[in-house]
Amino acid sequence: MKTMQKRAQQTRRIAAGFVAAATAGAVLGTMAPAAASAGEVPSSSAAARAAEIVEKATGTADLTSLDGRTGSGRTGEGKVTVTAPETAAGDVRLDAPNADVSLGLPETKGTAGVAAGAGTVVYPDAAPSTDIAVQPTSDGAARTLVTLKDHNAPTTHDFSLKLPEGTRLTEDGENGFLITKSHGEGEGEGEGGGKGEGADTEILGAIDAPWAKDANGKAVPTRYRLDGDKLTQTVDVTADTAFPVVADPKVSLGWSIYLRFSKKEVKDMAKTSVYHFAAVATVMACAKIPNAVAAAGCGAALTAQAGSLRGQMQDAAKANQCVEWKVSYVGVITNWKRYKC
Numbered sequence: 001m002k003t004m005q006k007r008a009q010q011t012r013r014i015a016a017g018f019v020a021a022a023t024a025g026a027v028l029g030t031m032a033p034a035a036a037s038a039g040e041v042p043s044s045s046a047a048a049r050a051a052e053i054v055e056k057a058t059g060t061a062d063l064t065s066l067d068g069r070t071g072s073g074r075t076g077e078g079k080v081t082v083t084a085p086e087t088a089a090g091d092v093r094l095d096a097p098n099a100d101v102s103l104g105l106p107e108t109k110g111t112a113g114v115a116a117g118a119g120t121v122v123y124p125d126a127a128p129s130t131d132i133a134v135q136p137t138s139d140g141a142a143r144t145l146v147t148l149k150d151h152n153a154p155t156t157h158d159f160s161l162k163l164p165e166g167t168r169l170t171e172d173g174e175n176g177f178l179i180t181k182s183h184g185e186g187e188g189e190g191e192g193g194g195k196g197e198g199a200d201t202e203i204l205g206a207i208d209a210p211w212a213k214d215a216n217g218k219a220v221p222t223r224y225r226l227d228g229d230k231l232t233q234t235v236d237v238t239a240d241t242a243f244p245v246v247a248d249p250k251v252s253l254g255w256s257i258y259l260r261f262s263k264k265e266v267k268d269m270a271k272t273s274v275y276h277f278a279a280v281a282t283v284m285a286c287a288k289i290p291n292a293v294a295a296a297g298c299g300a301a302l303t304a305q306a307g308s309l310r311g312q313m314q315d316a317a318k319a320n321q322c323v324e325w326k327v328s329y330v331g332v333i334t335n336w337k338r339y340k341c
Contacts, residue, residue, distance in 0.1 A: 039087035039110035046124040050131040051117030054145050057213045057246035062137045063119030082142040084113050084134040088126035096253040099204040104160035129153035141252040148245040159231045175209035205253040212247030222247050259285045261323040270317035277310045278302040297331015
């Protein structure tokens with residue numbers, strides 16, 4: 001049986017953020033922008049205006065209160081710390097119990113970060129006709145935003161990623177990316193695009209699909225391109241676009257796990273009596289979860305859901321399919337599906 005560990009938003013969700021007039025990136029945790037003295041310090045009026053534009057696009061309901069330049073959020077795994085750079089030339093750092101990630105802001109001058117608005121750290125005029133901002137959110141994420149102030153602003157922004165060793169970004173099927181780490185053999189997909197019986201895959205975080213809004217709240221087309229460790233966001237403005245434009249890919253760190261069962265394992269479990277199913281499944285699935293909290297909770301969840309899960313295995317066995325369970329950080333089986341393999 002193959003164990004697939006997933007992050008996300010919680011998942012799904014390290015993504016990197018940027019904005020062409022944009023907001024990008026949600027990060028778990030505490031956010032602490034660095035001292036403003038290290039770079040060109042923006043005026044209070046410029047900082048307030050930059051935060052006002054960004055917060056109009058993002059809203060403020062999920063922002064955390066800032067203590068100076070620090071805010072905090074939590075996920076099921078615990079607190080994630082988000083550190084905004086001293087200047088716009090630095091990196092945003094995301095530190096979580098299970099992963100650390102850094103996101104380099106687009107090429108800019110060294111404008112100092114200033115806390116403003118309801119919970120936003122801003123870097124006004126960090127690039128030509130462009131503001132950059134970082135927001136910590138209450139769900140343990142952070143947004144890194146870019147605001148395009150007029151037609152002179154660049155519409156393409158590059159974000160450099162520093163991921164945990166052995167991880168990579170993989171497409172999530174929804175125009176975003178997952179931060180994944182594979183274990184074992186047999187990577188790849190099964191027939192019809194389904195996941196194969198391959199390597200266990202741990203998901204540590206996610207970059208949500210990008211979005212952008214103009215000054216009237218109208219959606220502006222935007223997209224990502226991944227080239228090695230560089231994530232590029234492009235915003236497609238036109239002569240009719242109402243500026244300023246704010247865009248936001250959300251970056252998050254979080255942990256969940258996907259347990260995969262091969263055709264043989266599915267058939268073996270399908271033959272198990274309902275009275276013994278939980279015990280057998282605990283050995284075949286829960287014992288292989290590398291997270292002690294989730295492994296313990298998985299056993300209890302199997303006992304409570306034994307009847308429905310066993311029925312699913314029987315249906316999959318008849319169709320000669322594999323099965324995948326999604327298990328949360330506390331071991332609850334939150335989703336399951338059959339797929340060709």
